[in-house]
Amino acid sequence: QVLLVESGGGLVQAGGSLRLSCAVSTSISSITAMSWYRQAPGNQREWVARITSGGSTNYADSVKGRFTISTDNTKNTVYLQMNSLRPEETAVYYCHALQRSIGYWGQGTQVTVSS
Numbered sequence: 001q002v003l004l005v006e007s008g009g010g011l012v013q014a015g016g017s018l019r020l021s022c023a024v025s026t027s028i029s030s031i032t033a034m035s036w037y038r039q040a041p042g043n044q045r046e047w048v049a050r051i052t053s054g055g056s057t058n059y060a061d062s063v064k065g066r067f068t069i070s071t072d073n074t075k076n077t078v079y080l081q082m083n084s085l086r087p088e089e090t091a092v093y094y095c096h097a098l099q100r101s102i103g104y105w106g107q108g109t110q111v112t113v114s115s
Helices: none
Strands: 004-007 010-013 018-024 033-039 046-052 057-059 067-072 077-082 091-099 102-105 109-114
Touching: 004 091, 018 033, 018 091, 018 109, 033 067, 033 077, 046 067, 046 077, 057 067
Parallel strands: 010 109
Antiparallel strands: 004 018, 018 077, 033 046, 033 091, 046 057, 067 077, 091 102, 091 109
16 A cells, blocks of 8 residues: 655746645655646546656656656655646646556645636
């Protein structure tokens, strides 16, 4: 069982930045991949970014160059640095962990980008 707790969401103006955090209940080194997803009202949940246990990162085209996913293994925490935020990126952001082919979700953190 892997527990995930997101934090760092809030209200920000368009063009602003936020850093989301995801605290992981187990050693990140035991996790195959950590990802961030987001879900806007009325929309399906969409993948945003992923980092593997080997440190490889991937991003959705819509966030490339603006978002950065990273980990602090000493704190078992995953981060999502979000810059140049857009109003259409208003959503609940979720952390996801893949361990031994089992996926775990956090409860989500709300990000609201005002125009």
